[in-house]
Amino acid sequence: MSEDAPGSAVGPETPPSRSELKRAGQATGDPSSFQSHVRAARSEFESQIERARVEFEEANERINARSGRNLIMATLIGLGIGAIVLGSLLFWKWAFIAFAVPLCLLGAFEFSRALQASGRRIDVPAQLTAGALVLGAAFVGYLTQWFVLFAAVVLVIVWRLIAQMAAGDGRRYGDVVTDVLAGALVQLYVVFHGSLALVILRQEHGELWLLAVLVIAVSVDTGAYASGVAFGRHPMAPRISPNKTWEGFAGAVVASLVAGGLLAVLMLQLPLWAGAVLGLAILVSATIGDLGESLIKRDLGIKDMSSFLPGHGGVLDRLDSILPSLVPGLALYILLSPLSGLS
Numbered sequence: 046m047s048e049d050a051p052g053s054a055v056g057p058e059t060p061p062s063r064s065e066l067k068r069a070g071q072a073t074g075d076p077s078s079f080q081s082h083v084r085a086a087r088s089e090f091e092s093q094i095e096r097a098r099v100e101f102e103e104a105n106e107r108i109n110a111r112s113g114r115n116l117i118m119a120t121l122i123g124l125g126i127g128a129i130v131l132g133s134l135l136f137w138k139w140a141f142i143a144f145a146v147p148l149c150l151l152g153a154f155e156f157s158r159a160l161q162a163s164g165r166r167i168d169v170p171a172q173l174t175a176g177a178l179v180l181g182a183a184f185v186g187y188l189t190q191w192f193v194l195f196a197a198v199v200l201v202i203v204w205r206l207i208a209q210m211a212a213g214d215g216r217r218y219g220d221v222v223t224d225v226l227a228g229a230l231v232q233l234y235v236v237f238h239g240s241l242a243l244v245i246l247r248q249e250h251g252e253l254w255l256l257a258v259l260v261i262a263v264s265v266d267t268g269a270y271a272s273g274v275a276f277g278r279h280p281m282a283p284r285i286s287p288n289k290t291w292e293g294f295a296g297a298v299v300a301s302l303v304a305g306g307l308l309a310v311l312m313l314q315l316p317l318w319a320g321a322v323l324g325l326a327i328l329v330s331a332t333i334g335d336l337g338e339s340l341i342k343r344d345l346g347i348k349d350m351s352s353f354l355p356g357h358g359g360v361l362d363r364l365d366s367i368l369p370s371l372v373p374g375l376a377l378y379i380l381l382s383p384l385s386g387l388s
Contacts, residue, residue, distance in 0.1 A: 272296020
């Protein structure tokens with residue numbers, strides 16, 4: 046007969062909880078119990094970190110698939126470039142030349158190599174030489190710059206024709222014409238547009254106007270990207286750029302008006318309506334530039350101009366909306382600067 050008290054049926058014991066083990070270990074001073082608790086806590090913490098990492102990578106992959114770029118890397122590089130631009134234009138504007146000139150020549154080199162990869166014959170030494178001449182002429186005067194631009198285009202054309210005659214490989218007439226036109230496009234699209242940044246820079250308070258153009262163009266790109274990723278449903282130009290949507294364009298409109306208005310009133314000391322004009326003008330030019338480069342890349346059969354900027358692609362992949370925007374930027378400087386309180 047059992048000696049247990051009535052009602053105290055023997056059954057399986059309930060395992061002690063972690064808090065009970067902790068109290069027992071502290072009460073008995075058992076170091077092994079304390080170490081077990083530490084190992085359990087560390088294991089739980091590591092599992093939570095791993096779970097958060099996996100969830101973050103899955104979310105990042107979904108964003109990358111939707112946007113077509115590495116968002117984190119693109120953001121870090123964009124912030125670095127933005128810091129260089131802001132630092133140079135706000136503290137000593139002539140330091141911007143050391144950034145802009147190599148960047149423009151790198152864009153010409155990048156475009157030339159992309160054209161070469163597609164079968165065009167482009168003479169890189171001629172392109173870089175002509176590009177340096179055009180960029181240098183930006184500091185002389187408008188008439189001189191146009192003359193040097195014409196001479197630069199002639200240089201790359203004549204260089205290509207002489208190189209083709211020296212090759213003597215029987216290349217078809219139509220292919221030679223395409224080579225010549227492609228070489229001229231490098232100077233007109235990349236170098237000439239880039240030189241306008243230097244033309245704006247050398248004007249009185251030009252660094253502030255140039256900064257405004259750059260900020261609005263970046264705002265247009267950022268607004269289109271954020272709105273397109275969040276709400277994009279209706280393709281804007283599916284045959285040219287499948288990722289661009291009308292919802293993204295709507296976000297770009299809002300971003301351009303907000304940025305233009307704030308910069309006009311707070312930095313350029315212009316009326317609010319002038320900021321709206323500046324914002325809308327750059328909205329149009331940035332959108333055209335973005336779609337135009339997408340059309341060029343589609344014709345060349347490439348996704349990015351190069352891989353010089355991780356997360357962004359190539360230099361021109363980030364300058365596609367900025368380069369054409371320098372045209373209305375310079376024109377509106379000439380028209381609106383008399384209205385500015387900076388004068």
